[in-house]
Amino acid sequence: ACDVFSIRAQTASPPAAATAAPAQTANAPGAPQHFGRSAGNGPAAATGLWDYFWRGLTENYFNFAGRARRKEYWGFCLFWTIALVVVVGAGLFIDDTMGDPDGSELPVVTVGLCGIFLLATALPWIGLNVRRLHDIGLTGWLFLVVFLPTIGWLIILVFALIPTQARENQWGPVPTGVGI
Template sequence: MRGAVFHYDEDHDYGYINGVDGKRYIFSRGDLIKDMPLARGMLVEFTPDDGTAHDIVVVRSPAPSPNGSPQQHSRATENRSSKSMGLWAYFLRAVGDDYRNFTGRASRKEFWAFFLWFYVLFGALFGFGILLNLAISGFDDGPTTSIGHIPALLFVLVAILPSIAVVVRRLHDIGLTGWLVLLCYTPAFGAVAFLVFGLLPSQFGENRWGPMPAGVTV
């Protein structure tokens, strides 16, 4: 089957191929017939197998970039993704490339990095909203408007989908179905489920959702 590389994460050694059948297939570097640089949009042929891609070969390289050849561009992309990621980088990737990725795996570091920055940014925006409300209403009379909380509200709305996706990937990483994310939104067990899912170690080796994230110690 033919398809195009949608995303490849060298740090975690997993990626996705959009097949011509409209489905998305997960793969790792071990599924390549020949080791090669990978770039978004690269056309490939592969053997599909229950949501995974095997025996991957390049059909055609992506168009050359203005600053160099396709191979140089692909290698630069690969080198950027192979660098160790900090907490902020994990957060940016979760709200960027992986904001609707419900099929991969997320380590404990990625999980907690996302929610650490989520609450830091939400707290900062909420505090800014309080000051803005006081400035509009007058510091002597106290806040009489809530318009200052609009940025915090918009931030939460934008982060809802990435937050669900990162919890689903965390569940996959410990070998559980992503549907258990619903437990995090139940009134009685939500906080407990969230804490347990975030603390459980990664499932050793490869599971049905892909290989174990790079850098994980079990």
């Protein structure tokens, strides 16, 4: 597609400084290879908390590679919790509206909706935790500590609070937006 800005860019004369130095391309031999969000030449992805949550449920649904900074992790957790509260509220409202005809007092709709929500968001959440561990320089397999009774969740919480490594590591470059 051709727009006004690209036509202007093609017809405008380049500044003198731009013509003096040859342009370097990202694919030049010896240039560092970039992965993840830093790799694309397109527009940068939005870094709002909602954007991280939505991207976690769509683009990163089954993504266990790369890095996830603290803002991405906590943004996902915030909106996941809000969504869970909405799902529980809707389920309780529906259960209350339907009444309890058989006297079982089990909120069937609430339990069903919560189960579906948890199953639908389990893979993105695990992937996010693995990428978060990569971001602090640890292997994603450490996520398995979550299965340790009582202390597993606390260990994952500590990992989630550790700042991003301010250098490139084996899982990719520093995520966009992290000050070095």
